[in-house]
Amino acid sequence: MELERPLPHPITPEARPYWEGLREHRLMLPGCLDCGRSFFYPRIVCPYCHSRQIVWTQASGRGRLHAFEIAYQPMGRAFTVKPPYVLAMIELEEGPRMMSNLINVEPDPRAIRCDMPVEVVFERLTDEITLPLFQPARAAGGGR
């Protein structure tokens, strides 16, 4: 399969649990043992209380579409995903926001609304890398 986008390389050590989880179809989030908040992206310090006690927990995979953009031009030659595609900022149920793509939806502004409930879809690209993409939640009342 020809890859449609550049992949993370090398995988930074502090993000390893994230990528390992995705391989097993689990969306893992780093969080703080001291203040209890989840955050993203993975790092060794809690951005809220600056504790170094970081724990990993499995996210529900549900969230809401915080913001989106429908791209009609690819952002660079390395990205060969066929446009139009939807660039999406997802706000997870657990709080953190992450950049992803909204898939399995018509790339049409009439079909996509901010705050619409979404759920994770795991897209396996290589033996090492599986990406968390998102689609409109199938069950009503998904998300928060």
Added chain:
Amino acid sequence: MRALSNAACIVGVDESDEIGTLPHKSQLSLHLEAVTNAVRDAGLRMADVDGIFTAGQHSPALLGEALGITPRYVDGTSVGGCSFIITASSRSSRPRASSAASAGPARSRP
């Protein structure tokens, strides 16, 4: 005696948890370790830090974002090994930040 008003003053110094070739740590992790250690050494909280100076791969904006702080003043000027002296002296002549974190070049194979 020279007055300390409007002058730069080093109040805490530290380094990353480990020194050497550290393939199990990213450069950002080493930066974050050094900054959190130095802030602890100074007896400050991270929320007290309102300036960030870096010289190297990471911009002060990236470091501020990773730390979850919003500094009033940032400087990422890198002119080689004397970068830290320059940023320190620029702080003394034009004080913009009351507590600044200065993160040095950290080397690792990520």
